Amino acid sequence: MRCLLTGFPGFIGTRLVRALLEDDDVTVDALVEPRMLDRARAAAREFGGRVRVLEGDITVARLGLDEATYVDLAATVARVYHLAAVYDLAVSEALATRVNVEGTRHVLDLCRGSARLERLHYVSTCYVGGERTGVVLESELDEGQGFKNHYEATKFAAEALVRASMPRVPTTIYRPGIVVGDSRTGQTQRFDGPYFILWFIHRMNRFGLTVGAMGSEDATFNAVPVDFVVDAIAACSRDPETVGATLHLADRDPLTTAEFVRLLSRELTGRDPRGPAVPDPLMRAALRLRPVRRHLGGTPYESLVFLSHPVRYDTTEATRHLARNGLVCPPFAGYAPVMVDFFRRNLDDESLRAPV
Known part of the structure; x- marks a missing residue:
């Protein structure tokens, strides 16, 4: 099974690749921006040829790939994992929009044109809830909220694009809390x-x-350890019942x-x-x-x-799906x-x- 992943060789992305490759039939194409190529190629060597590093750029139309590579991906990719984003709370509006919103738009363009796509796995954040207070449900997105920074606002806009595409693109949306170490x-x-x-x-x-x-x-x-986030995404990748779900990967208590x-x-x-x-x-x-x-x-x-x-992030759907896969967020x-x-x-x- 051929997978395309953005966000490699980031902390979550590298660990997720390792988890996905536990399935013997999986190979991964990692879309990597030019400045990260050397680091990505070094990280890919760990995986013995099952990870191919593609130089590209999510902020550019057709992901900055040459025509032959783009057409090949559209014809063969079964799963897309979109992790790449700017996570800086102090990021400028222009940069956050270019990476988080336009980058997601370009990934969705590929997904809509993919002949064999089984699912898009999109990593959002609990903080698309912005300035909302009280309990935020997994089913909710646009409740007229404001935002504390451009990171939150652009991740909200990106998730709105993903949700709008779901009638045509089978998707699971993951909203982690604040990701900490293993x-x-x-x-x-x-x-x-x-x-x-x-x-x-x-x-x-x-x-x-x-x-x-x-x-x-x-x-x-709401802190969550990186190993829980990775295990959750990997488990949901193998679970067809999570198609269409939005999951708060957050601490229940x-x-x-x-x-x-x-x-x-x-x-x-x-x-x-x-x-x-x-x-x-x-x-x-x-x-x-x-x-x-x-x-x-x-x-x-x-x-x-x-x-x-x-604010509290309700985890009803995540708890139900993850429990079926033997997972729970550790306190x-x-x-x-x-x-x-x-x-x-x-x-x-x-x-x-x-x-x-």
Whole structure:
């Protein structure tokens, strides 16, 4: 079975390729932008010729491929996995639109013209819910919501394109929460997302201070380990009952953001936060300064809003389908020690730091 995958050799993409190749009849064509070619070819060598690296560009019509390659894909590809996106919370509107929206449009063009396509597997995000509060259902998308950043807005627009194509393109949509490292090893590709909180705790602790009462008892922090996300997509690939489904790959019972910060503080420093938190306006102002962002591991000020956003992502459909495949999202408290230990052991690895 021939598969086309975007997002290789990214952290999720490389792991997903490994999981898909557990089926002996699967081969993967990885569409890779020019600047990632060397890294992709090195990663592909692990798979013994079952991964072919194609130089292309999702932001260009016909995926930037030569005519013969494009026609060959359209005639033979059975599954398409579209993972490639810009995930930066501080991304510009123009770049996010080009990659997340136009890139998805070009992938859909290929899917609609594919003679043997069985399914498109599209990786969206829980955060297409934008500024919505309360419970967000998997069946919902456009509820008139606003968005906290261009990443959310463009992923929403891209998912809207995917949904509009579903009468012609068999599709499963996956909406992960905030993806963190492996729940068994702690390994991650970059210290971003919740790792920004760890950076802040680490820096404060060096001065004998705590982060104070960060977070909210009303907001939740929905972290999911990368191995769960990969296992879920791989299992659903083999399960015809998931065609047409939209699945929140999220924690069914997430911690509040205050609990999340307390747990990370205990694991990293052995003590709970205490005292008042740094006022949010002051923290935002400080994080607009590049030296401060760098000192805190690249933390963007745009990330602060997630600590006070009261939203929950319903997982009814995901729970039903994944349970049939023997999968459940592990609770964060169960793998937090492994995640923090990996962070502690790799603090000095510059390759893991978020860009500033």
